[in-house]
Amino acid sequence: MISIRKLEKIFDSARGPVRAVDVIDLEVAEGEFMVLLGPSGCGKTTTLRCVAGLERPDGGSIEIDGELVDSAGGGTYVPPERRDIGMVFQSYAVWPHLNVFQNVVLPLTEGQRRIPRSEVRDRAREALRLVRLDGLEERPVTDLSGGQQQRVALARAVVTRPKVLLMDEPLSNLDARLRDQMRDELRRIAESVNVTSLYVTHDQAEALSLGDRVCVMNEGEILQLATPKEVYSEPPNLFVARFVGEMNFLPAKVLDAGHVESGLGAIECAVPPGCAPGSAVTLGIRPEHIGMTAGESAAGPRGQVLRQTYLGDALHCQVQVGEVELTVKAVGDAEYDRGATVTVSLPEKGWHVFPEGQ
């Protein structure tokens, strides 16, 4: 539905050119919910704005629904108003001089995709019902709460029934509880109108829970493009591993195809093919993959509990094992005293091995 090919965008700034998007390729299938995830300044917004036509790329091309809408070399350019899209902005950008209903109606009456007058009212009501704002039609938008304004923006974006819905951190201005609630709503709405979505966020939890696929970006490049499960369980490099979820890292040296030497001694794990024996690697393991039992009864490395953080549904413990400090996530209601001796288990399948220089 959306194909981005070799997209490139360079901004002129006072300190010289900034490569905001550094040649990316991205295909979003029809009906798919694609999330762009990455740290601040990595070029997510720029990519989205290029798709919307609000920004002209310096290289590459963009197709929406099989139609070429932008090509830097060929000179094709379809302006935003003639692209079949809806967009939700980070600032919501609801028009403050109009009320809720007028905000939603304007694209239908004044836009390029306008519909017969007689259908406008029904269509707008339908969109407002979808975002559960029915009954607030006559309110000035400036009187609404953040979450409600957010819904107006969403209703306005879907009211024209676009093929593509673009969203730029639509939840970032909401408080935590509302954000969780709206996240589920968003997913429900995107599914019910069967729209292809491109969603920008820097919040990994949001990305993992919303996306059919997640595209992790850094410094204008795509680092991984995969399902949330793969992104979490098989990060291809250190950056993604650091950015998504939590992970313990320790330096190590390859012994052979099945073993590495680290601060915890020799460890059994799958070494990627490219790593020759003797080369330096970084080992990673997620806190929840580390097992922990009190006392010294079990077999395995021993450690001392340094600190613990209670999170309600789990317990985060800092454990000193040899020279290495590990974060361990323990579920259930186990409790450990400070300084208590514990035995940790480090399953072979939990380990990730990242070659040096990544």
Place this chain on the structure above:
Amino acid sequence: MRLPRFNGQVSPLLPVALAPMALVAVFILVIVWVSFQSGTLGTVHSSYTLENYHDVLGDSAIYGVIWNTLWFAFSTVFFALIIGLPIAWLTERTTIPGKAAIYVIMTLGLLIPGIFVAMGWTFIAHPRIGFINRWLVDLFALDNGPVNIATPMGMGFVQGMNLAPLAFILTTQMFRAMNPMLEEAARTAGMSATATLRRVTLPLAGPAILAAVIYIFIVGIATFDIPAVIGLGNRVYLFSTYLFTLTFPEDMEPRYGITGAVGVLMIVVALVLTAWYGRVLQRGNRYQVITGKGYRPKMLDLGGWNWAAWGMIAVYALISKLVPIALVGFIAFAPYVAPPSLEMWEQLSLNNFYNVNWELVWRGMKHTLILMFVVPLAVMVCAFAISWLVVRTRSRGRYALEFGAFLPHTVPELLFAIGALLVALFVLKDYVPLYGTVWLIALVYLVTRLPFATRALNGALLQIHKELEEAAYVSGLTMLRASRRVLLPLLRPTLMSVWIWTALLVYREVTVAVFLATESNITLTAVVWSYWAAAGMTEASVVTTLMILFFSPLLLLFWIFGRRSALAED
């Protein structure tokens, strides 16, 4: 240089934004060109020469004029600041009651034309006919009137009174932005009160005050109306009035080359001062970034001094506006110019009204009204185009636009008037018959009113998040529709106040109108001037009185719609 682009296309707004810039350039360049010409301009009988400069600088008259102008400008700055600065301090830093009323008085002060006040002051303190002098002569049996307003300093006093509101507005912003906590911090750091003043307060306030001084000085050296009304009849010439006599001599053919050369001198002075002004403003802004924001300064409680403070403001209002204008109103009904007295009171009549050439007044009124409709509209369209390009695009060309729109703020309107006159007479004469039409005046007004409108719109556009417009584009609205349905409604309050403010300033404008007026495009203010210049003081007073009467409903409109943003910007 990359042109300002929107979505890769050269914006359709660009020509609209560039048109007034082109006018600015043409008006200035034509003066320079003419200054190097001799012979019959615009024909084959002209040639390039330095003769004009030679003649101007060789004539000792010019040095007298420079001397007078400097005296006048310095007096103007002095009186404007000595009145405006304390009032600004009172409103921003003390608990003086009725602050809104002070703002009204000062804003009105900005709008009442200097020409009216100057007429009043002629009646008050002219060496021969001035009432004060008549009374003093009668009282002490003197030979001559001891008070003379028709000196550079006297006229500077009148102009200083007139520009005190400008000083007030320029410095209130400074007092508002200056954080008293910085002064308190210095005191708690162990500095004495005088050390604090010397090391903290003055360096912080310095740039703003200096900027006000430079700006008022620039306005001062180019003032035409007051020196013309008071000084011309007494043969006291300033730059502006000297230029006027050169351009419209009574007894010989005008030598425009000389006008051009004097004009160029003035352009150079104005540009140098503009550059300095720009630098000072920048420095001031830097301090404002550090301070400002989110604090409530502690107000000084004046206590019993409130009365004294209000007394001072009232005296200022009386002397600067009310008394002079009341006198003009009085003379409008008096048989001849004489001090108010019981015996005069009985002779008041409507006779003067019969002597006025009503057909001329009608014509003036018609032209003024046309200008009041056309100019604000054109200003708004051009200012919108400029502001949008400056605020919303990323091209470097936008700095050039910003500078071009700022230039007429400091380059005197007098120069644009002369430039327009020369263009109409010698450049366009055979192609576009602009000379003697209101459109010529309109073009100059467009240029001179642009800086204010552009700055007001820049501020307003910055307040409107860019995504509000973009949301309209992605909703399928074309740029035109997005402007109409989203941008313009959001800009409406600013547009309203700019509109009314511009219309008011067009109504009261004298200098440009006098330089460009002929029988066929005379405006109301030019009618007043033509009566005055022809020694028809009573008739001039009649027309002035009428103008003030028409003014009141306009002021009311301004009051209702636009005072806030206008005050904040100018």
